[in-house]
Amino acid sequence: MKTLIATLLIAAPLMVVNHAAVAATPTKSTAKTTAPAKKSAAKKGVKAAAGAAAAGAAVAVVAAGPASAALSTEDLAVSERVFKGRIPCELGAHVNVTADSANPGYFIVDGRGFKYHMAPVSTTTGTVRLEDKAAGAVWLQIANKSMLMNQKAGQRLADECMSPEQQQVADAIKKNPPPSLLDNK
Structure with a gap:
């Protein structure tokens, strides 16, 4: 079922583009006068696409679109706890x-x-987790810090990120550190 839905999400925009191309096909009388302009525009489009692909290798960009899946109530609850800004x-x-x-x-x-379009994912630990599954990016947010990781590349893109609320918690932990789990008291 998931494969069918994914196939439809991929195929639907292609069918719309194909339909628009068929509707925009010139008649025989205008085809002779517009052919050179179309070739140069096509070449420019190919060059622009190649440049974007080369730039996209270093920068992950995922556009927000209407194809985003609806979220569960648990995931919506997670999204309310995300620090923004x-x-x-x-x-x-x-x-x-x-x-x-x-x-x-x-x-x-x-x-x-980097730029990612991320969806909240509920966790058993209460950690706020946002994921961009296509790009392999994960934003993790705990009480005193956040980090952004790229799981596909196996690296951290940003670490020790702190919103003002997280900075307050980090300062409180520095002043009153929690007891060690190794202490027998």
Whole structure:
């Protein structure tokens, strides 16, 4: 069933594009006058697509679209706990987390060199987790910090990210550290 839905989501836009191309096909009288213009426009389109593909190898970009799946009530509850805004990270980096206005519960997570369209995922530990499954990106948010990881590349894109609320919790932990699990008291 999942394969069928995925196939339909992929095929539907292609059918619309094909239908638009058939509707825009010129008649014989206009085909002779517009053929050179079409070839140059096609070449420019191919060059632009190749340039975008080359740039896309270094930068992961996933556009928000109407094809986003509906979220469960648990996932919507997770989305309410996500810290939004410009969140500073270590080494002068930052991450922008903004709600996707077109898709309730979804978020756009971007920064220097990356942009992801993420959906909340419920966890058993209470950790806020946003995922972009197509790109392999994961945003994890705990009480005192957040991090962005690219699971496909096996690297952290941003670490020690703290919203003002998380900074308060981190300061409180520094002042009153929790008891060690190894202490027998």
